[in-house]
Amino acid sequence: MSMEAGDSRALFQGADWEFGTIQRAYDAVERVALGELGLNVYMNQIEVISTEQMLDAYSSIGMPLFYKHWSFGKQFARNEALYRAGMQGLAYEIVINSNPCISYIMEENTATMQTLVIAHAAFGHNHFFKNNYLFRQWTDANGILEYLDFAKSYVASCEERYGELAVEHLLDAAHALMNHGVHRYPRKRPADLASEERRERERRQHEERIYNDLWRTLPAKSAGREDNSVDERRRALLQLPQENILYFLEKTAPRLQPWQREILRIVRQIAQYFYPQSQTKLMNEGCATFTHYRIMNRLHEQGYLGDGAMMEFLHSHTNVVFQPTFDDRRYSGINPYALGFAMMQDIARTCTNPDDEDRAWFPDIAGNGDAMGTLRDIWTDYRDESFILQFLSPRLIRHFRLFGVVDDVNQPTMRVDAIHDERGYRRIRQALARQYDVAWLAPDIQIVDVNLAGDRRLILHHRALNRVLLEENDVRLVLQHLADLWGYDVLLKEIDPASDAVLKEHAASPRGNLLRPGN
Amino acid sequence: MHIVDRRLNPGGKSLANRQRFMRRAKSLIRKAVHESSASRSIKDADKGGEITLPIHGVHEPTLRRGGSGGMREYLLPGNKEYAEGDRISRPQGGAGGRGSEGSPEGDGQDDFRFALTQEEFVDLFLEDLELPDLAKRRVADTENLSWNRAGYSVSGSPANLALMRTVRNSLSRRIALKRPKTSEIERLTEELEALEADDEQPLADRAVRISALREEIDRATRRANLIPYIDPLDVRYKRFEAKPKPMAQAVMFCLMDVSGSMTEHMKDLAKRFYILLYIFLKRRYKHVDVVFIRHTHQAQEVDEDTFFYSPETGGTVVSTALDEMLRVVSERYRPEDWNIYGAQASDGDNTSSDNDRTASLLTRAILPICQYYAYLEVGREGESFPPGFVRRESDLWQTYSLVVRSGAPLAMRKVNHRRDIYPVFRDLFAKKVPAGAEASH
Numbered sequence: 001m002s003m004e005a006g007d008s009r010a011l012f013q014g015a016d017w018e019f020g021t022i023q024r025a026y027d028a029v030e031r032v033a034l035g036e037l038g039l040n041v042y043m044n045q046i047e048v049i050s051t052e053q054m055l056d057a058y059s060s061i062g063m064p065l066f067y068k069h070w071s072f073g074k075q076f077a078r079n080e081a082l083y084r085a086g087m088q089g090l091a092y093e094i095v096i097n098s099n100p101c102i103s104y105i106m107e108e109n110t111a112t113m114q115t116l117v118i119a120h121a122a123f124g125h126n127h128f129f130k131n132n133y134l135f136r137q138w139t140d141a142n143g144i145l146e147y148l149d150f151a152k153s154y155v156a157s158c159e160e161r162y163g164e165l166a167v168e169h170l171l172d173a174a175h176a177l178m179n180h181g182v183h184r185y186p187r188k189r190p191a192d193l194a195s196e197e198r199r200e201r202e203r204r205q206h207e208e209r210i211y212n213d214l215w216r217t218l219p220a221k222s223a224g225r226e227d228n229s230v231d232e233r234r235r236a237l238l239q240l241p242q243e244n245i246l247y248f249l250e251k252t253a254p255r256l257q258p259w260q261r262e263i264l265r266i267v268r269q270i271a272q273y274f275y276p277q278s279q280t281k282l283m284n285e286g287c288a289t290f291t292h293y294r295i296m297n298r299l300h301e302q303g304y305l306g307d308g309a310m311m312e313f314l315h316s317h318t319n320v321v322f323q324p325t326f327d328d329r330r331y332s333g334i335n336p337y338a339l340g341f342a343m344m345q346d347i348a349r350t351c352t353n354p355d356d357e358d359r360a361w362f363p364d365i366a367g368n369g370d371a372m373g374t375l376r377d378i379w380t381d382y383r384d385e386s387f388i389l390q391f392l393s394p395r396l397i398r399h400f401r402l403f404g405v406v407d408d409v410n411q412p413t414m415r416v417d418a419i420h421d422e423r424g425y426r427r428i429r430q431a432l433a434r435q436y437d438v439a440w441l442a443p444d445i446q447i448v449d450v451n452l453a454g455d456r457r458l459i460l461h462h463r464a465l466n467r468v469l470l471e472e473n474d475v476r477l478v479l480q481h482l483a484d485l486w487g488y489d490v491l492l493k494e495i496d497p498a499s500d501a502v503l504k505e506h507a508a509s510p511r512g513n514l515l516r517p518g519n
Numbered sequence: 520m521h522i523v524d525r526r527l528n529p530g531g532k533s534l535a536n537r538q539r540f541m542r543r544a545k546s547l548i549r550k551a552v553h554e555s556s557a558s559r560s561i562k563d564a565d566k567g568g569e570i571t572l573p574i575h576g577v578h579e580p581t582l583r584r585g586g587s588g589g590m591r592e593y594l595l596p597g598n599k600e601y602a603e604g605d606r607i608s609r610p611q612g613g614a615g616g617r618g619s620e621g622s623p624e625g626d627g628q629d630d631f632r633f634a635l636t637q638e639e640f641v642d643l644f645l646e647d648l649e650l651p652d653l654a655k656r657r658v659a660d661t662e663n664l665s666w667n668r669a670g671y672s673v674s675g676s677p678a679n680l681a682l683m684r685t686v687r688n689s690l691s692r693r694i695a696l697k698r699p700k701t702s703e704i705e706r707l708t709e710e711l712e713a714l715e716a717d718d719e720q721p722l723a724d725r726a727v728r729i730s731a732l733r734e735e736i737d738r739a740t741r742r743a744n745l746i747p748y749i750d751p752l753d754v755r756y757k758r759f760e761a762k763p764k765p766m767a768q769a770v771m772f773c774l775m776d777v778s779g780s781m782t783e784h785m786k787d788l789a790k791r792f793y794i795l796l797y798i799f800l801k802r803r804y805k806h807v808d809v810v811f812i813r814h815t816h817q818a819q820e821v822d823e824d825t826f827f828y829s830p831e832t833g834g835t836v837v838s839t840a841l842d843e844m845l846r847v848v849s850e851r852y853r854p855e856d857w858n859i860y861g862a863q864a865s866d867g868d869n870t871s872s873d874n875d876r877t878a879s880l881l882t883r884a885i886l887p888i889c890q891y892y893a894y895l896e897v898g899r900e901g902e903s904f905p906p907g908f909v910r911r912e913s914d915l916w917q918t919y920s921l922v923v924r925s926g927a928p929l930a931m932r933k934v935n936h937r938r939d940i941y942p943v944f945r946d947l948f949a950k951k952v953p954a955g956a957e958a959s960h
Contacts, residue, residue, distance in 0.1 A: 019522055026520055047523040056532040073540030074577055076533040077633035084634070100521070107526055122520075168539070176580050325597020334596060403598040405607065408590040416605040419598055431594045443584055462582075468589030470582055477580035 009303040015110035022046065025115040026122070032298045033123040037291065037372055041126040042101040042141065046118065049104050054091070055079055057104060061274070062094045064102065065148050067155035067266075069171050095121035097129040097277070099141040112309040116316065119295040124288025131380045132283070134276035137186060144273060151266045158259050170260055173481035174246065174267040180445060181246030181268040182275045184438075234452065241446040241461075245482070246271070248447050254456065255487030264485075279438050282384040286340020290348075290375070293317060293341065323400065334435075339400070346393055347375060361393060384436035392432060394425045404431045443470060445492075456488040463497040469504055470494065479508035486510070540577075541639065547572050552635070552643045571632045641802060666759040675756025688753035698746040699739040707736045768806040769858035769890075771796060772847075774840045776865040777813040777831045785897040789864030790827055791940045792895050796862055799948065804858065810847055814840035816870070820847060835868045837915060838876045845884055854888040861885065861892040867913025874918045881919075886927050893947060894919055894931040 011028055012021045026046070033039045049057070059076035060066035092113055094104045103121040105114055129135050140147075159167045174181070235241070242248045246268040250261045277284070296313050299305040305313070323338035324330040347365070350358045351374050354366035365374050378387065397420045404417040404427060418424030418431070434440045444463045451457055462470060475492065483490040487510055494504040541548060551570040601607070635643075671681055711732045714725050773793050775786070793809075800807045811826035812818055815833030818840040844861065852859060869877065886892055896916055912920070916931070923929050932943045 019524070022522055023520075026522075030520075043520070045521045045523060047525045049525045053525060053528065053532075059533050059536065068535045068539060070536065070539035070543040071579055073533060073536030073538070074544075076537060077540060081633045104525075164539070168543070172579075177582075179581055323596055325599075326595035327597065327599075331597075334594075400596040401598040402594060402596055403601055405593045405595065406590065407593065407609070409588050410590075413606040413608050416601045416603055416607065417592070419601060419603050421603070424603060428594065431592055434592070435594055443582055445582055464589070466590040468584045468591065471585040474580040474583060477578075478582050481580075 010306045010309075011115065011299075011304050012111040012309075013306070015112070017109075017111040017114055021111055022048075022114055022118070025111070026118055028299055028304045029115065029119045029123060029295055032295045033119070033127075033291065036298060037123075037294060038376060039123055039127040039291070040130060041123055042099045042130050044122045044126065045100040045102045046122060047102060047104050048107055050107055051083075054094070054104065054106055055083065057094050063096065063148055064145070065152055067152045067171075068159075069175070070168065071175060093117040093121045095125045096144075097125075097135060097139060097141055097273075098144050099130075101126040101129065101141075110312065112305075112312045113316065115299070115305070115309075116292055116296060116313055119292035120288045123295070124291035125284060127291070128280070128284050128287045128379055131376070132276070132280060132383075133381055134279060134383055138276050139273050147269065151270070154266065155263060158263065162259065167263070169484070170263055171267070173485050174264050176478045176481045177245050177249075177485075178267055178271045179442060181244060181264075181271040183244050183247070183272065184275075231449075235449065238450065238452075240450070241448045243444070243446045244268070245445070245447060245460075249482075249485050252450075253486050256485065275438075276383075279383045279385070279436075282336040282340045282343075282436060283379065283382065283387050284340075285336045286344045287375075287379050289317075289321065289337050289341040290344035293345075325401075334432075339396075342396055342399065343387075343391060343393075344375060346396055347371070347378065347391055350393070357394060362391070385433045385438075385440075388436060389429060389433040392429045394420075397425055397428055402428050402432065404428055440465070456486075458482070458486050458488065458490045460490070460492045462492060462494045464494045464503055465497065467496055467503065472506075475506050476508070479506055480511065483508040483510045544572060544577050545643075547577070548635075549643050552640060570635060641798065665762055667762050669758050669760035671755040672758040673755065675758065679757045679759070681755045681757045684755040685749065685753050688755065689749045692750060692753060693746065693748070696746050697742075698748075699743050701743075704736060704739050704743065707732055707739065711736065768808070768856070769800050769804040769860060770808040770810060770852045771800055772844050772859070772861045773809060773811050773826065774844065774861065774863040774865075775811075775813050775826065776815070776835055776837070776840075776868065777826075777829075778815045778835045778868065779832050780835070780866050780868055781897075782899070784899065785864075785866055786827060788897040788934055788937065788940060789895065791937065792864065792934070792944060793862060795940065795944045796860070796893075799944075800860060808852070808857075810844075812840050812843050812847070814843070818843040835865075835870060836873045837865065837869045838873050838880055841877065841880045841885055845880075848888060858890045859888055861889050862895065863893070864895045864897055865915055866898070867896050867915045869914040869918070871914060874914055877915075878918050878922055881922055881929070882925070882927055886922075886929060889928075892929050894929065895943070896931065896933045898933060898935040 011024050017025075026044075033041070055076060057064070058079050059072045066072065092106060092109055096102045101122065103117070103126075105117050105121075109117060129139075129141065135141070155167060155171075238252060239248075246264050249256070250264040250268065253261075256264070296305065296310070296317075300307075300310045321335070321338045321341050323335045348371035350362055350366050351368050351371040354362075359366045368374060378391070382390065401420055403419040404424070405414050406417045407414040418427040420428070444465065446461055446463075447458060448461050449459045464470075479490055479492055489510075490508045492506045493502050494506075495501070496503055548570065551572055671684055711729060714729055714732065717725065771793075773789075775781075775789055777786075797807065797809060809823075810820060811823055812820050813826055813831065814835075814837065815831055816836045816839065817833070820843060821829075840863070848854065848859065881892075894915070896913065916933075919929060919931050923931065930947050932947065934940055934943050
C-alpha cells in the first residue's frame, strides 16, 4: 500500500461525525480489541443521546429505565443546576452491564472522542463486565433490563393501587437500608422441588427403617433443659445473625404486605446488581483506560487516526488520568482512572520488560512475555482489594509518593505511618487495599436477635471498627425507617469489637401507620 | 453492533421524578419561594428562578461512619517532606488529611440549589388559591355557546346548503342511472338536422336513419326528464353543533380613592394587592384586561402610571367610581362576554351623604355583574390600638358591612402592613370546602 493510500486510511477528518463514521471507527476498534488484545465482549449496542438525556440517565444511576422516586428528581435538579452553571461537565459516556452491552455516547462529542468512547466503554468496560468473576457471580446481564422494566411497572402499579405516599415511604426506608441489602457471600442454592421431594421420601424411609416401638416407652425429656437451645434454635431458624437487613425484613418482618415485601426485594436486587461495581471501580476503570490507550495508539500506528486526532486524544487521556497531590485544591481522593491505568501499564511492563525489583516482587509474572494474557487473567479473577494487595508495585508507590497517616483521636497529632521506602511498601499496599475493601469501608451492622415471643424488639449490633461510631443524625433517621418496616421497636448497639463493650445505643419505635396505604 | 439514535426520543424522562421531588420538598420550597419573592421587586413576582433549599430537608440518610472520633487511617498521594514517624497537626476544615476516607455520597454539601420554572414558581406562590365557589358557579352558568361545523345533514335552512356535497351526490346519481348528457342530445339533434337538410341523398335512404335518430332523441329526452338533474335526495346541508365555550377573558377593575388622605404607603399596599390579583387572574384566563379608575369626589378612568403616581386633591365620593365602572362596563365589557372582577382600595373615607347611594349601586348594579368584588381597606403602617380602645369603623366599612350582611358576594378585609397583603389575599381566595358541596353532587 502506498503512502497516499496510508493517508486515506484515516477514519475521519476533523471533528464532525455521522453514523457512517461511527461504524467505521467501531470496526477499526473492534479489529484491534478482538484481534490484538484478545478481548471477549458482549454484543454492543451504541446509543447516541443528547445532553438532556445524559442528565436523565445520571439521575437514575445511569440505567435507561428505573422506577419513579423523588430522590432521582433531586439528583436531576442538582446535576442540572450544576451543569447549567458550568460547574460540572458531563461524562462522555455511560455504559451498562447488560447483554447486549449498551453504551450511551453524547452527540456533542467529536469524532475522536466517539472513537475513544467506543474503545473505552464498548470494549474496555464491556470485557470487564463479561469476564470478571464478581459480575459473573452476582449479576445477570441478560436479565437486568427486563428486570428493571418489571420493577418500574410493578412500583407504578403499587402506586396506583396503594397510593404514591405509601410507596414513597416504603422506598425511602428501603433506600436508607440499600447498602445493607446485599449478600456479601454466595449462599447455598435452595433445593429445587424435585430434590426436596426426594429428600422427604428418604427421610420417611429412614424413619420407617429405624422404627422401634420401644422408643415410645422412654420417659419424656424435662422441659426446663431446653431454655438455652430455644434461643439458639430461634436464631438459626431466622438465619441470625444476618447482615442483609433488607433480606431479613423481606422474609421475616411480621407486618409487611406482600407488595411491600416485593418492593423491598426489588431494591435489594438492584443493590446486589450494583454491588460488584463498587468493588471493582479501580480495576474496571483501569481496564477500560488501558484498553482505550492501547487501541488508540494502535489505530494511530496503523494510520487510521490522524496526528491531530491523536493529539486531541492524548489531551483528553491526560486529563482523565491526572492525579492531584493531597495538598492540591483539586484533590478529592485517589483517582481510580490514574491508579488503575498506572497499575495496568506497570503490569504490562513487568511482563515484557522487568527489572530486578519486579522479579523479586512479582516472580510469577515478571518477564513472562504475555502482557495481554496476564492482564486478561487479572481482570477475570480479582477485585480492587485483592488486586492492589497483589499487584501494587514499589515503583508505583514511589511514583505516586504514597504515604499513610494514622489519626487516633486519643493522640494530639496525627502520625505518618509509612512512606515510600523499603519499610513502608507492604504497609502502604495493605492500607491502600483496605481503602478499597467494601467490607472494611462499610460499617459492619448485623441483626443479631429478635424476641418473637415477647415484644418483638429487633436488636442490631454495629461492630465499630477502630471505635469509629456511626453518624448520629443519620442513624436516628435510618433506625426510624427500620422500625417502620419492622413494625416494632428497634435497638442498635454500637460495640467495640476489641472489648465487646457497648459504646452507644440507639432505639426507635415505629411511627403509627406510615406504611399502611390509605393513611 | 447496533447504533441507535436516541436523540429524538421524548425527553423529560425525569419529569415525574421532579414532580415527586417538588411534592416531597413542598413545604421547604414554598418557604423558599416566599422568602425569595419578598426580596424581589413586585414586577417580577411571577418570574421563575433559582431558589435554595436547606440540605437537611431533602437528605437521604444512610448508615455510615461519623466524621470524627476513633482511630482512622488515611492513604494519600504526593508526599513531599514527610518521613515515617513524623507528627502532623490535624488540618482545619477537613483539607489534607480528609478525602482518602472519601465521603462516598455527597457528604458535606452546601445548601441545595435548583431552578424553578416560572410556572412552578407561580403555582407555589398561588398554591391552594381558588376562585370563590360563587364565581365558579357563575362561570359555569354564563358559558356562551359557539357553533361548530359538525358534518352534513339532509335537512336544514337554505342558507346552509352544502353546494359541493349536493352536486357531488347528484353527479354520482346521474352517472349511476345513466342519465343522457345534454351534449349527447345536442349532438343527435344536430345530426338529425344535418340529415334532414341534406338533399343530395335519396330521401328513402335517409328516412330510415332519420326515424332511428328521432326515436333515439325522443328516448334520451324522456329519460333526461324522468331523471332530474338535482333530486331532493341529493341535497345536503352543513350541520352545526352548539358547543359550550368557557369564557376565556376577564376584566379587572381597580378602583382606588386617591384623595389627599391616601398616603403613599396606602397606595403601595393597594398596588401590591392589585398585582397579586392580576397574577392570579392571568393564570386562569387567557386574556385579562385591567381598567384603572381613580376617584376623589369625581372619578375617571386613567392609565396605570397616573393611577398610582399622579397626586390629586378633592373630597371623597365613592359612588362616582362605581358609576364610572358601570359606564366602562356598558361601553366595552358586556357581562355576557367578560368575567368581571372588581377590587376596590380605600382608606374608608366617604362623604356620609353618599353612603346610601354607594350601597344601593353596589347591590343593584355592580355585584350582579361581577364574578367577585373585593374591598380592601388600607390603613396606616403600624396603626394599632391599645387593648380597651374600640376602633371606630370607617364609613365605607360600615356601609359595606351592611351589604355583606345581606348575603351579597362581597369580600372585605383590612390591611395595615405590607406583610399582611399576601395572607389577606390567600385568605380571600383560599380553597374553601363548601359545606353543601359534597351533598349536592
